[in-house]
Amino acid sequence: MSGRGVLLFGFRHLLRLYPAGFRQRFAAEMLELAEAAEPSEWPLIFSDTSVAIARSWLKPPVASAVALAVRSDQYLSLGESAVKPLKLFQGLALATVLVLGACYISTLTVWHLPSYPDDRVCGKMPAKIAKR
Amino acid sequence: MKRKGAKEGPLTTAALHILLALSESQLHGYGIMQSVKRQSEGSYRVGPGTLYANLAGLLDKGWVGETQRKMEDGSLRREYFLTSSGEQMLRAEIQRLRQIVASARRRLSKLDERDA
Numbered sequence: 001m002s003g004r005g006v007l008l009f010g011f012r013h014l015l016r017l018y019p020a021g022f023r024q025r026f027a028a029e030m031l032e033l034a035e036a037a038e039p040s041e042w043p044l045i046f047s048d049t050s051v052a053i054a055r056s057w058l059k060p061p062v063a064s065a066v067a068l069a070v071r072s073d074q075y076l077s078l079g080e081s082a083v084k085p086l087k088l089f090q091g092l093a094l095a096t097v098l099v100l101g102a103c104y105i106s107t108l109t110v111w112h113l114p115s116y117p118d119d120r121v122c123g124k125m126p127a128k129i130a131k132r
Numbered sequence: 133m134k135r136k137g138a139k140e141g142p143l144t145t146a147a148l149h150i151l152l153a154l155s156e157s158q159l160h161g162y163g164i165m166q167s168v169k170r171q172s173e174g175s176y177r178v179g180p181g182t183l184y185a186n187l188a189g190l191l192d193k194g195w196v197g198e199t200q201r202k203m204e205d206g207s208l209r210r211e212y213f214l215t216s217s218g219e220q221m222l223r224a225e226i227q228r229l230r231q232i233v234a235s236a237r238r239r240l241s242k243l244d245e246r247d248a
Binding site for chain 2: 022025026029030032033034036037044045047048049050051052053055056
C-alpha cells in the first residue's frame with residue numbers, strides 16, 4: 001500500500017468517529033475531498049477533521065430546545081427542557097443511592113482514613129510539633 | 133431599524149468564507165476549499181472538518197442549497213450553491229464589517245492626528 005493509500009485508509013477510519021447522522025450525510029464526500037487533496041494538505045485534513053469530530057460530539061444538536069436556549073441566552077423552564085422530569089427524578093434517585101452508598105462504605109474502615117491520636121480534639125497539635 | 137440577518141449575529145470566519153466562495157459559483161467541497169484559499173490569498177485555509185460542519189449548519193439554516201451534478205464519467209457529484217436568504221445574510225454581514233472598518237478608520241485617523 002502506498003503512502004497515499006495508508007493516509008486514505010487512516011482517514012476513512014477517522015471518519016467513522018463522527019456521529020452516525022453526520023457520517024451518513026458527509027463522510028463519502030469528505031473522503032472524495034481527501035482523495036483529491038494534495039500531499040501538502042494532508043496535515044490540515046487530519047488535524048482539522050480530528051478537532052471537528054471532537055466538536056461534533058461536544059456540541060448538542062442544533063434542533064434541540066436546549067441548544068436554542070443556550071444560543072439566545074434564555075432561561076429554560078423545566079417544561080421547555082429536552083430533559084424529561086422522569087429522567088431528572090431517575091438521576092436524583094441514582095445520585096442519592098450513590099451518596100448513601102459512599103457514606104455507608106466510609107463507615108466500614110475500608111478506606112483507612114487518617115486519624116489523630118486524640119480524636120476528641122481534632123485541632124490539637126501533637127506535642128513534638130508544637131515545641132518546634 | 134434592524135438590518136436583515138442582525139438577529140443571527142455575526143458569521144464565523146469559516147461561514148463567511150464559504151458563503152463568499154459560493155457567491156461566485158456553485159461548488160463541490162474541494163472546490164470550496166480551494167476557493168477559500170484563493171480568495172483569502174492563502175491567509176485562511178479551511179479543512180474538511182470545519183468545511184462540512186459549517187456546510188451542515190448553513191444547509192440547515194437554508195443559506196446554502198445542494199444539488200447533484202452529473203459528471204463526464206456518469207457519476208453524480210454533490211455541489212453547493214448560495215440561496216437568496218444566504219445572499220441576504222452575506223450582504224448583511226459585509227455591511228456590518230464595512231461599518232466596523234469605517235469606525236476603525238475614523239478612530240485610527242484620530243490617533244494618527246494626535247501622534248503627528
